[in-house]
Amino acid sequence: MKPRDLSDHVAYEAGRGIEEVARELGRDPSEFVKLASNENPHGPSPAAAVAIRETASSVSSYPKAAHADLTAAVAERWAVDDEQVWLANGGDGAIDYLHRAALEPDDTILVPDPGFAYYGMSARFHHGDVREYALEREADFEQTADTVLESYDGDRIVWVTSPHNPSGSTMALEEINRLADETDEETLVVVDEAYGEFADGESALSLTEGRNGFDARDDIAVLRTFSKAYGLAGVRLGYAVVPDAWADAYARVNTPFAASELACRAGLAAIGDDEHVERTVETSLESRKTMREEIDAHVWESEGNFVLVDVGDATAVAEEMQARGVIVRDCSSFGLPGCIRITCGTDDETGRAVETLNAVLDDLA
Ligand code: PMP
Structure with a gap:
């Protein structure tokens, strides 16, 4: 075989x-x-390193309490409900969960080209097809709603990487808002903010939660990771913040204990530092x-x-x-x-x- x-x-x-x-x-x-x-x-973070050492004696237990504690800490960080936070094995794991929850056979996702390869790899494993929108080198990889909409065709998930890997360009919140306005009701716009801590502007969670003058909306999710600014790439920890209507799907799509005890304890210490x-x-x-x-x-x-x-x-x-x-x-x-x-x-x-x-x-x- x-x-x-x-x-x-x-x-x-x-x-x-x-x-x-x-x-x-x-x-x-x-x-x-x-x-x-x-x-x-x-x-x-030195606090995370201490937490990892201290967790050594408790890794024989499943990470249920640590998971709940970290979920609550992330929810508090962004002033969202705990149910909106989908912890995962790295941002990569969160990408998988979103695809598992969104995609039916032959559904498509729309991704930037050039861009982060894992969106497409993951979608294919979750029965999806991959379509691309071009970020033009001659236009300094500029990201506007129109750059995406030119290629949009009712795709189930539209990925926006802001800041974009590998160019570092961003999409302004007004443009993300317009993009979500112009796409169908069946489309979820996911803003990948893996590098969000290094950028000037606010998180796209301002849009979903109706802050900074925007009306709240239910068709945008945000992805974040502990791998970059928090220095925890090795423990594998990331998350998505999803709209309310998606909250229930998490329990149905996640791998049991989506993040390890070590990762959750390290993440909890890091988010406080x-x-x-x-x-x-x-x-x-x-x-x-x-x-x-x-x-x-x-x-x-x-x-x-x-x-x-x-x-x-x-x-x-x-x-x-x-x-x-x-x-x-x-x-x-x-x-x-x-x-x-x-x-x-x-x-x-x-x-x-x-x-x-x-x-x-x-x-x-
Ligand atoms: N999104 C982007 C744009 C990335 O560059 C990366 C990491 N290279 C990720 C998500 C996932 O990172 P991680 O799985 O380490 O959280």
């Missing part, structure tokens, strides 16, 4: 870790910095500014904890940077050839990335 025919399903290409790269090149891991996966340069998030955001904004000012190539304006750089032969540049100890992301896997994405790091990491990239661009010219 073999697996079924999975040739239509592409594998997720995760950025490679330092250990893996060092082993392959026969070098010492200490020679490398990794700025390829938009992770937190300061690591996890504003100082760590503020420090992280400050470092990332500083790094973003330095990279935009000092890299000798076009760097797009970004609201995420990363920048997209137009380097020409991205594969050659990324490989050469890696050989010189700086691991960055070649964006060919996003359907965006010619560009690399560099994660915002500490001052030292940023300095090394800028210096290395400029030297590589010079040498390859």
